[in-house]
Amino acid sequence: MEIIQNYISVLQRTMDQLSRESIAAVIDVLQQARTKGSQIFVLGNGGSASTASHFACDLSKNTRQEGLPHFRAIALTDNMALFSAYANDEGYENVFSEQLASLIKPEDIVIAISASGNSKNVIKAVEAAHQYRATVIGFTGFDGGYLKPLVDINIHVNSDIIEHVEDIHLMLEHLIVKTIKDQFRSSVNVRTLPEQMPAESFAD
Amino acid sequence: MIIVQTPLRISLFGGGTDFRAFFMQEGGCVLSTAIDKYIFVTIKERFDNKLRIGYTQTEMVDDIDQIHHDLIRESLRLTGIDHGVEITTMADIPSEGSGLGSSSTVTVGALHAMYAYLGEIVPAERLAREACTIEIETLHRPMGIQDQYIAAYGGLRFFEFLPNGQVTTEKIRLSSEAQRALNNNFMLFFTGVSRRSSSILQEQVDNLKDRLNELREIKQMAHEARCAIETENFDSLGTLLHRSWELKKRLAGTISNGPINEMYEAARSAGALGGKISGAGGGGFLLLYVPWEFQNKVRMALNGLQELPFRLEEDGTKAIFNYRRS
Numbered sequence: 001m002e003i004i005q006n007y008i009s010v011l012q013r014t015m016d017q018l019s020r021e022s023i024a025a026v027i028d029v030l031q032q033a034r035t036k037g038s039q040i041f042v043l044g045n046g047g048s049a050s051t052a053s054h055f056a057c058d059l060s061k062n063t064r065q066e067g068l069p070h071f072r073a074i075a076l077t078d079n080m081a082l083f084s085a086y087a088n089d090e091g092y093e094n095v096f097s098e099q100l101a102s103l104i105k106p107e108d109i110v111i112a113i114s115a116s117g118n119s120k121n122v123i124k125a126v127e128a129a130h131q132y133r134a135t136v137i138g139f140t141g142f143d144g145g146y147l148k149p150l151v152d153i154n155i156h157v158n159s160d161i162i163e164h165v166e167d168i169h170l171m172l173e174h175l176i177v178k179t180i181k182d183q184f185r186s187s188v189n190v191r192t193l194p195e196q197m198p199a200e201s202f203a204d
Numbered sequence: 205m206i207i208v209q210t211p212l213r214i215s216l217f218g219g220g221t222d223f224r225a226f227f228m229q230e231g232g233c234v235l236s237t238a239i240d241k242y243i244f245v246t247i248k249e250r251f252d253n254k255l256r257i258g259y260t261q262t263e264m265v266d267d268i269d270q271i272h273h274d275l276i277r278e279s280l281r282l283t284g285i286d287h288g289v290e291i292t293t294m295a296d297i298p299s300e301g302s303g304l305g306s307s308s309t310v311t312v313g314a315l316h317a318m319y320a321y322l323g324e325i326v327p328a329e330r331l332a333r334e335a336c337t338i339e340i341e342t343l344h345r346p347m348g349i350q351d352q353y354i355a356a357y358g359g360l361r362f363f364e365f366l367p368n369g370q371v372t373t374e375k376i377r378l379s380s381e382a383q384r385a386l387n388n389n390f391m392l393f394f395t396g397v398s399r400r401s402s403s404i405l406q407e408q409v410d411n412l413k414d415r416l417n418e419l420r421e422i423k424q425m426a427h428e429a430r431c432a433i434e435t436e437n438f439d440s441l442g443t444l445l446h447r448s449w450e451l452k453k454r455l456a457g458t459i460s461n462g463p464i465n466e467m468y469e470a471a472r473s474a475g476a477l478g479g480k481i482s483g484a485g486g487g488g489f490l491l492l493y494v495p496w497e498f499q500n501k502v503r504m505a506l507n508g509l510q511e512l513p514f515r516l517e518e519d520g521t522k523a524i525f526n527y528r529r530s
Contacts, residue, residue: 031325032323034325035320035523036320036523037522037523037525037526038526065327066328066357066373066375067327067328067329067356067357067520068325068328069522069523105527107526107527107528184325
């Protein structure tokens with residue numbers, strides 16, 4: 001029981017330390033990408049690969065709103081044929097950077113998820129992204145590793161416990177999508193004309 | 205450099221009930237569709253502080269007030285951009301007087317491009333509302349408010365204009381069969397006459413109080429047409445178009461004229477079930493609903509009129525290119 005309680009309370013304390021400003025900055029950059037029609041690429045390994053796929057899914061589908069452009073999001077963890085082809089032929093460290101080389105354009109967004117911040121293929125992808133003048137968002141844990149100083153905006157989870165870092169990365173994904181979903185909700189379904197335009201002025 | 209693509213539209217039913225003088229009294233509604241013909245607005249920052257506006261003419265000025273293109277001028281004023289940009293507009297069809305809603309398409313597209321330039325996220329609803337403000341309030345154009353909304357939202361849509369000033373919209377979801385039928389059975393011909401809509405629309409506004417019964421019936425038909433589309437009863441849609449056009453001609457004497465009536469009758473005799481002049485009337489494009497098997501006969505009957513093949517467009521205004529070299 002104590003171990004269970006401990007997991008929950010430590011997780012809670014770690015969440016309390018998240019930088020609200022960084023989260024807001026990420027949401028802002030993603031909304032900009034939406035209006036520009038920029039592509040959003042999400043990537044990571046292991047649990048982070050799963051979060052990457054989950055993120056691309058939610059960002060594409062759950063944010064759809066009448067009268068606003070759709071997000072163009074894909075995860076680079078989902079095309080196993082291409083992923084394994086690059087891993088097999090070019091080396092595992094190139095699985096993301098090579099996919100980016102085909103698809104990325106300036107002003108696109110790359111979201112790099114790595115608990116340690118030291119995954120070689122993630123670092124290579126971020127370097128490629130910078131070369132193509134894309135904006136890079138990082139989700140990190142532990143001490144942030146090599147990744148943290150390389151990204152434009154980072155959300156850092158201050159914990160050495162891999163489970164907690166991955167929990168919070170997934171939670172962040174949901175928090176971001178939910179916020180985006182709610183941001184324009186009030187203005188979308190019913191539209192009101194400006195009040196200073198009375199009917200009479202057009203009747204005569 | 206930003207490029208915004210905004211669709212033109214064909215107004216199908218309910219035109220006239222979107223005038224504020226009418227719907228603020230008893231509510232209005234229209235059925236209208238965006239089409240795959242567009243106006244493109246580009247915007248790019250300049251090295252110097254001047255404003256350059258390119259369309260059929262080119263303007264190079266230092267101050268917003270010197271701009272002759274009134275829609276661009278007022279869009280700039282509303283968004284607060286006052287120096288150092290280059291704006292151009294390009295269209296798939298000659299804009300002036302087409303009846304395809306081009307003035308609102310330009311306004312919505314220009315506002316969208318300018319907000320994108322400022323990095324602001326603006327939903328379709330606000331683009332439409334602000335385009336209405338510019339065209340009706342600022343420039344005093346006599347017109348309804350359907351064009352601004354369809355340009356911003358796209359799709360085949362039903363709009364309701366409520367007496368309290370609210371506008372609601374619903375996208376009509378078409379089965380793939382319905383989509384095919386509509387894309388195949390509508391034909392669009394250029395009458396060869398470009399007209400300015402404002403005098404016709406002004407006449408409509410002046411006549412409004414005496415035409416309440418016609419407008420009520422036009423409104424009713426918009427509901428019926430929506431029903432016909434949703435139940436996939438397409439031939440009755442053609443017949444409805446015919447009835448609605450007969451009624452619409454009574455709103456203002458200039459909506460139709462001798463040559464247009466002749467074209468329309470020729471098309472009807474050749475197999476068109478119904479049709480109308482898109483937009484205010486008086487010229488521009490003639491829309492016809494023609495079952496597939498009669499389409500060649502109609503083309504022959506309208507011998508010499510230029511046809512514009514088109515399809516329904518799903519999307520409203522959108523940025524198709526947005527890249528700033530910083």
